Amino acid sequence: DSGVTQTPKHLITATGQRVTLRCSPRSGDLSVYWYQQSLDQGLQFLIQYYNGEERAKGNILERFSAQQFPDLHSELNLSSLELGDSALYFCASSPTGNTEAFFGQGTRLTVV
């Protein structure tokens, strides 16, 4: 158990809908990362937050947004969902943002 909690574990939704993925980092970690892993692909970096502030952005679609709250949990919002958004979405956390990241178990999103 990495100490990073992601909910829900599985999510099935229809095209055009909006979903919210939640992540609770390890106790004491200030940095949260979001990654997308499509089937049999590598991990694509989406976005990183540090202590509530956005610190780095990857190839995140405009339909996607995220935030980190004062209690350090983070949410990834995906809207106007398309079939191609089906993937495993990982959250990871680290103490400062330049050390190893510890991953949650992921949320498997299926868009039908």
Next chain:
Amino acid sequence: AQTVTQSQPEMSVQEAETVTLSCTYDTSENNYYLFWYKQPPSRQMILVIRQEAYKQQNATENRFSVNFQKAAKSFSLKISDSQLGDTAMYFCAFDSGTYKYIFGTGTRLKVLA
């Protein structure tokens, strides 16, 4: 642009044997971090080993060790005494302190009984 390349999509090794997974990267940075992550069928991402670029000594964690060649921008993972539980996808990752880890495409390792 910083990139990470894993040129071996799939590998197999006999139980108890040794296997080496390759990783190369491209960066103009001098200080950075390199990682190997393991993703078993459960899909959980598990940190295997980490190397700081400023350290010349290769990192070792039990049966896992790396061969870090900074000039060649190479970072291979050696697994000794392979076990069935080592069967997984292995990802090499790079972080230059820009706060986003860049992952390679992975190597699928199968340990054969």
